[in-house]
Amino acid sequence: MTTINRQATPQDPQEPEDGRTLHDDLHEIWGNPRGIKALTIVNHTTLGLRFMITGMAFFLLGGILSMLIRTQLATPDQNFMTPDIYSQVTTMHGTVMMFLFAIPVLEGLAIYMIPKMIGARDLVCPRLTSLGYFCYLFGGIILASSLVIEMAPNAGWFMYTPLSSSEYSPGLGSDFWLLGITFVEISALSAGVEIVVSILRTRTQGMALHKMPLFAWYILAMALMIVVGFPPLILGSILLELERAVGMPFFQVAGGGDPLLWQHLFWLFGHPEVYIIFLPAAGVISTLIPVFAGRPIVGYGWVVFAIIVTGFISFGLWVHHMFTVGIPQLAQAFFSAASMLVAVPTAIQVFVWLATLWLGKPKFKLPMLWVLGFLIIFVCGGLTGVMLALVPFNWQVHDTHFVVAHMHYVLVGGMLFPLMAGFYYWLPLFSGRMPSETIGRWGFWLTFLGFNGTFLIMHWTGLLGMPRRIYTYEAGNGWEIFNLLSSVASFVMSAGIAMVLIDIALHFRFGKPAKHNPWGADTLEWANAMPPSAYNFVSLPNIETRHPLWDNPDLPRTMAEGKHGLAVASHGRREMWGSDSITGKVREIVHLPGNSWWPFLAALALAVVCISLLTRLYPVAAVFVIVAGLFLLRWSWENGAHPKAAPDAEVNEGDPPLHSRTMSGPGVWAMATFSIANGSLFLSYLFGWFYLWTVSPEWRMPEASPLSLLVLVGAGVALTVGASIMEKLVRGLRARRDSGLMRGFYLSALLGAVQVGLVLWSLLSAGLEPTQTSHDAVLLVGLVYALFHGALAMILTAMQGLRVRCGYVGAHAPFEPAVVVQLWRYNLVTFWVLVGALGVLPRVMGG
Amino acid sequence: MREHNRAAPPSRRIQRASRRRVNLAALTVLLAALLLLAGCGGDHSILNPAGPAARDIRLIWFVMLGFGTVVFIAVIALWLYTFKKRHVARTPAQERRIGRRWIIGGGIILPTLTVIALLMFGVPTGKRMLTLPLDEPPEVIEVIGHQWWWEVRYPGAEGGEVVTANQLMMPAGEPVDFHVTAADVIHGFWIPRLGGKIDMLPGRINRIRLEADEPGVFGAQCAELCGVGHAHMHLHVEALPRAEFDAWLAARSDEALAELAAQNAAFDAARDSFTQFCAGCHQVAGISASNIGPNLSDVGSREALGAGVMAMEEGAIYQWLRNHQTLKPNNLMPRHDDLDNDTLQDLGAWLETLTP
């Protein structure tokens, strides 16, 4: 694959005398294996493409489902589908498009593009990329298979309880959704975490925050939003699955639960998700417009401002999906105002783009056509969005086809069109070939006209009062002609999409070979070979400008000649820069793990867990949870000074140390980022506890708390002592002292075991009846959370002791304890908060 | 920029593109006009209001539509113009100033003023649907959503609470407070021509105030996905002059309904079958008291059967009893295959006489 276009690019290093180039050496270290071993590949370029291709396959599935929907609604009183099948189809259309298409494809684009744009050779946790991909693939297949056996979820893609509960959806449909989506979300979260760390810590030399390409800012915001935004849904899914599987009444009024809690948790995720989808797409627009306008973007700082504002405000809007549930009008007004506030950063971006075009010399190439399509559709969707933020209007059109139309304007306009623009723009990079302008234009116009025909009209259908999600309707309300028009146009759109996809597929074979940097872009990804090599760059340059390729057109050649940093391969390690998160100064050399079976095997084990939970084979699930855990631990074994990682720490004269020989490498950052996600899950849990406590209609608080405060405090003390020993050990390592290290780890692990034992005791002695009241069920979940985290800290710490014995960890390689100690800190904080919230507060406040 | 365009000169390409754009604009306008011509009517149309709340919202909609269209056209036109206009060389300082003007003017001032105006204008409208205290307490009607039918209760009726199903009678020309809830899953209570919707949640009571200007009939159907019968959950809403409404309520006092159910000895057999086969779920005043299925005490007087599935006419109840699983798939009433036609016809004929 890497040879198609080698002559045309300056990426080829010059031949040294022995005939063996640096490229060959690097290729030997980084190159992809073939055959069955392709499952071990951890390379971001390959996995990014896999994400995108799999995502497009699910896009086709979702598209076919949408055509079924439009066929059913084309005429009144249709019998094409039964109501149950129709509900399955609409539920799956939304689910597939949101969870299996939009997010993974954009993540795939980020996974592919980010290291290339910031001058890195891979993402910072390559094995995690691979785990993420297989979790996505398996989860997607499990979810999609439910359609084949006509057991797909049918309660709507937001799964409102009680409709999705075991009483009203007794089949497996909801379980498919809850388990499949949670499984897929592992993928989103792992991608989110590693993208954050990659952007913050592995930019090439000198690339300070304010010199990053804007796309990296957008993706950074997206990844952070994934990290904070997905855990509420994961928690909600776990709770609902517990309710369905064992009858814990979190969302049942009679048991003291509340169906509205599900809606809060779902939309706490669901609204940010819209922006998780929109931000990377806007990032594509902000990347393309300067290139085609032939000038730097106007107001880089404004765009950064808009990105940050959007990222935050989007977490304050979730209730605008719930304006009709009977929340006090004043609270609704807060959310109404916050929803309108988000118009400001969006408008800023639209006008930044406009100003850039205004001051530049814009050229109308195929990608720009999609950008224009984006603008028209998205501005329209944004305007209806502001309308919907107005409470009284929302009360009228909520749950009608007006909302369906609005949502498609925002999502298709705000995601699909920019994605297509991005695809056409980066196709030469993917393949080394140019797309066809003619077929591309036809595809665009059919898609554009078909889309507007379908959904512009649908606004009107909604205003005429047609509710969403009805499988049929009677003639006589004036809905017939508009539904028919929508259906016809939707097929035009399908034809357009098909044409675009065929164009893209064909171009890999028949496209004209592209010249280097065909659009005259400014960003580093165009310094790659086309298609890129597995290691991206022969040498990593010093970048102090936002437009490296405009300011130094010679850069791709000198990079390929190995004239910049890290142009060594003799050590046989996969290496790139680890740099300061703010200034971009190089701090360490990050050495990356090579190809590995563990991510694939772990994902496979998790898939078995998922399937056995679905089929209610709980013992099998338990066994495979342990198997997956063992695979993951085995994976983490190959780190630090392990022979497969970096047994010797020698670096070139003048180069910084290897990251495993420092105390603050990217792994520390990854753990911190993961703790943010974990903390978001924990806060969602606390939210659930206090929410049910204060507003659940039939909440029952027992007279006296069933938890023994004494035992819990004892557990907390054990945890505190264990954590302070860990802190002391890490302080010692920082001063390069490792005497008593092993003993210290074992002692901490022992204290961790004491904590786990005491929590378990308080759990067993409490005599909870989690299937009777939601109060007991919530307590149970909280204690299990503490148990799980205590046990995890214990196991990881004991393993550190073992690794000290093997010589993989110590004063010479002090990195891992600095990672593990963060888990102890996290546990310390959350456990005491938990003791306060579950143990102390009920005693103070009373029922 | 080192990109040279060897194909058609850019200017011609842009012309072609903009010509297409003009065609597109013309098409859109034409389509919009057609839509408007097709009218805003219909029993469920938000744009065909029959009450003050719905009328206010329609006004908001048209104002927003007008303003939105202006903004939309202006933004798109500006964008397209950038491809057309001649490039002017400017100093960096000038460029910065122009850029800042665009961003502050279009990105900050425009949306800020718009949303402030919208809130000032829009928030008071919502107040009308709040159940604020009135000098004269309004009529209260309770509506309870079931899979897949509506239970309607009139707690304020003079002769004791009146209960009916799948039809909602309300006094016209005065505000009415609806207290809504659900018996099973979440449903949505919405009478589009009168005003906004409110969710019906199990375990909670939500309130909304609506008013019909004139007597009339309004369409309504469940707005929140509630399972396989969601599409077949219609509600017949009718506003009556106050006096007629009072009379309607009075005719449905318990005694009056019980008397109605007991009359005409020819239906004794039907009453027996009802007690045997139907009374476990349905109520007919004076005969049974169950509340699982719709109350049938005045079923003969209703406009439709099966929550709007078929019109009420002679023999309709028999048709419904025979074919209800085909007419309304998956509804929760069991099939009556074990009952012969005579029994069902008899039952249907009796039930049709329950017209107070």
Added chain:
Amino acid sequence: MQTAFKRLHLGHPAHLIIGLTLWSIWFVAVYGGLSVACAVAPPTPDQGSLTGLNLGLGIFSVATTALLVWLAWAGWKGGRELTGRPRFNALVSAGLYLFSAFGVVFTGMPIIGMPPCL
């Protein structure tokens, strides 16, 4: 005051998120406080919008706004004296502080005229 702000290292990217984090905390506190108050001790509807609850929420909002405006002003003042990355950082942060202040005022406006618990 400016010196106090300088000690916060204007070049630090934390400023990029502090403003909106404060906005978020304010938002959660106001929404949460309102919900809890309405669930525990709702004022009677005939009090209209002149309740102690509205007053409390209003004072809290004004205080938050004042803090954010001060941060924005100090960031702007300090940022103009800097160059390079710290300047970029300080000016964007000042903008974000200002926006957060605006966000509190704008989102909190309904506190003035609406009854709290209906």
